[in-house]
Amino acid sequence: MxxxxxxxxxxxxxxxTLYMTLTSTIMAYLIGLPMGIALVVTAKDGLRPIGIIYKLxxxxxxxxxxxxxxxxxxxxxxxxxxxAGKSYGATATIVPLTFAAAPFIAxxxxxxxLEVDKGVIEAAQSMGASLWTIICKVLLAExxxxxxxxxxxxxxxxxxxxxxxGVVGGGGLGDIAIRYGYYRYESDIMWVTVILLxxxxxxxxxxxxxLSRKLDKRSR
Amino acid sequence: MEAIIQxxxxxxxxxxxxxxxxxxxxxxxxxxxxxxxxxxxMSGAGKSTLVRCLNFLEKPxxxxxxxxxxxxxxxxxxxxRKARTEIAMIFQHFNLLMQRNVQxxxxxxxxxxxxKRREAKKRAAELLKIVGLSEKAKAYxxxxxxxxxxxxxIARALANNPKILLCDEATSALDPxxxxxxxxLLKEINIxxxxxxxxxxxxxxxxxxxxxxxxxxxxxxxxxSGSVEEVFSRPRTKAAQKLVFQGERSTMEMRGKRCIRIxxxxxxxxxxxxxxxxxxxxxxVNILLADTKDIGGIAHGQMVLQLPEDTVTAEKxxxxxxxxxxxxEELTDYVE
Numbered sequence: 001m002x003x004x005x006x007x008x009x010x011x012x013x014x015x016x017t018l019y020m021t022l023t024s025t026i027m028a029y030l031i032g033l034p035m036g037i038a039l040v041v042t043a044k045d046g047l048r049p050i051g052i053i054y055k056l057x058x059x060x061x062x063x064x065x066x067x068x069x070x071x072x073x074x075x076x077x078x079x080x081x082x083x084a085g086k087s088y089g090a091t092a093t094i095v096p097l098t099f100a101a102a103p104f105i106a107x108x109x110x111x112x113x114l115e116v117d118k119g120v121i122e123a124a125q126s127m128g129a130s131l132w133t134i135i136c137k138v139l140l141a142e143x144x145x146x147x148x149x150x151x152x153x154x155x156x157x158x159x160x161x162x163x164x165x166g167v168v169g170g171g172g173l174g175d176i177a178i179r180y181g182y183y184r185y186e187s188d189i190m191w192v193t194v195i196l197l198x199x200x201x202x203x204x205x206x207x208x209x210x211l212s213r214k215l216d217k218r219s220r
Numbered sequence: 221m222e223a224i225i226q227x228x229x230x231x232x233x234x235x236x237x238x239x240x241x242x243x244x245x246x247x248x249x250x251x252x253x254x255x256x257x258x259x260x261x262m263s264g265a266g267k268s269t270l271v272r273c274l275n276f277l278e279k280p281x282x283x284x285x286x287x288x289x290x291x292x293x294x295x296x297x298x299x300x301r302k303a304r305t306e307i308a309m310i311f312q313h314f315n316l317l318m319q320r321n322v323q324x325x326x327x328x329x330x331x332x333x334x335x336k337r338r339e340a341k342k343r344a345a346e347l348l349k350i351v352g353l354s355e356k357a358k359a360y361x362x363x364x365x366x367x368x369x370x371x372x373x374i375a376r377a378l379a380n381n382p383k384i385l386l387c388d389e390a391t392s393a394l395d396p397x398x399x400x401x402x403x404x405l406l407k408e409i410n411i412x413x414x415x416x417x418x419x420x421x422x423x424x425x426x427x428x429x430x431x432x433x434x435x436x437x438x439x440x441x442x443x444x445s446g447s448v449e450e451v452f453s454r455p456r457t458k459a460a461q462k463l464v465f466q467g468e469r470s471t472m473e474m475r476g477k478r479c480i481r482i483x484x485x486x487x488x489x490x491x492x493x494x495x496x497x498x499x500x501x502x503x504x505v506n507i508l509l510a511d512t513k514d515i516g517g518i519a520h521g522q523m524v525l526q527l528p529e530d531t532v533t534a535e536k537x538x539x540x541x542x543x544x545x546x547x548x549e550e551l552t553d554y555v556e
Contacts, residue, residue: 117313117315117318119311119313119315120315120316120317120318122277122311122315123309123311123315123316123373124328124332125277125304126275126277126304126307126308126309126386127304127305127308127309127328127329127332127376127380128300128301128302128303128304128305128329128332128333129301129332130301130332133331133332137317137328137331138317141317141319141320142317142318142319144319145319215319216319217318217319217320217321217360217362218318218319218360218362219362
């Protein structure tokens with residue numbers, strides 16, 4: 001069974017997994033990053049405290065995060081169909097992955113931005129900086145290493161979620177592991193997919209750590 | 221001429237969950253253009269809140285702040301931001317952007333006012349020269365000492381040619397030598413560019429070193445203000461005395477015996493008064509505390525003496541001192 005066809009299939013599905021993970025991470029950041037910023041800015045001691053918006057975002061994030069991914073995946077199938085045109089396959093899986101990851105990312109972003117020294121924000125205010133300038137040039141710029149560490153965590157988590165999507169025919173390495181390992185008892189293929197998943201997480205982690213270290217100017 | 225900073229009946233109340241704190245209880249203060257004004261008080265006196273009311277980082281609960289006659293309260297967001305570019309501020313913990321190098325930190329306020337990158341870099345180089353850190357342009361804050369960081373902060377504060385510089389405990393995190401050099405730099409800036417400086421501090425030495433005006437804040441009230449010379453040589457209120465005579469504690473145990481405090485002013489400090497008095501009365505006195513300071517070139521100071529048991533000699537000594545125009549104050553019922 002270790003013919004070129006199997007190997008080709010593994011390579012192809014590694015690519016699919018990466019495609020799902022990276023695309024959903026980017027999409028999730030498009031939603032999660034503004035949400036995280038909004039959480040920080042509208043909080044009680046934030047730059048523009050708006051209680052209603054903060055509470056609303058806080059509740060949305062908590063609700064979505066408390067639904068297990070596998071259930072969310074099934075729960076939003078109608079929405080997935082609406083957006084992607086079908087409910088199975090790699091591209092369709094990006095929809096639930098994005099929805100599940102966005103609130104998680106919002107929290108990661110929120111905690112990164114909260115680490116920024118309040119004094120530096122105050123200094124920027126004292127110089128007459130606008131809210132937008134403070135968000136871009138102080139909050140995001142000063143928190144960049146922490147944001148990258150957060151993104152690395154997010155990638156790892158989304159990679160794990162994408163494998164779970166294999167249960168409902170999501171494509172990628174998780175799909176292979178379930179089809180061959182679980183349904184056909186070909187456990188060696190399952191092991192290979194597991195090893196590939198571990199390697200992927202490892203590689204992403206190393207890249208993330210290196211990048212954040214390189215960009216951090218706080219150490220001597 | 222109109223004062224550059226006019227503080228009128230400013231109050232600030234912080235409302236907590238189940239209590240409220242009156243940080244400022246009606247402050248009135250004028251600061252003239254070109255002055256270096258020290259606002260001094262114990263920690264928690266409200267001085268940091270007061271200085272934040274001068275650029276509206278804290279909005280006063282009531283009262284007004286006029287900067288060059290302009291009411292900050294009446295301004296909208298954009299106007300206030302514009303006004304803030306002319307009211308610079310430096311901080312105890314410097315508050316530099318840690319992920320930007322020195323040059324880019326100084327460029328930051330210039331970016332805010334929309335200056336072109338090339339021009340901003342040129343201005344940053346000029347400013348670094350003023351604060352004596354030209355060789356550190358590409359260094360990151362983490363690579364600098366405290367004094368160097370404060371110099372960068374000062375350069376950054378000067379970037380937009382402010383009219384006022386607010387200093388919030390700017391030397392409190394620095395050692396005495398560095399403090400001196402930073403204060404010297406501030407004085408130089410004050411003279412060179414005519415920038416009005418407001419210094420918040422809990423250290424008398426800072427006020428003595430460079431201020432010409434002082435305001436003493438105690439528990440949210442402005443208890444005394446005036447020229448440094450006036451306030452330091454004759455502090456009228458308890459709070460002011462506590463700050464001015466910071467070495468007072470050692471006399472506490474002497475209560476019950478007859479102690480006096482003499483306050484020196486310019487007409488007598490060059491005469492060896494105590495020595496002459498001892499010679500004249502032929503009885504020694506115990507000097508419990510002696511603290512003289514040089515304020516603006518004129519020596520000021522105070523001494524606490526323990527007088528002899530003999531009342532006649534003691535009275536004679538007090539008379540001797542009074543004859544020499546010294547302020548003599550009995551300390552027997554002085555309770556902190």
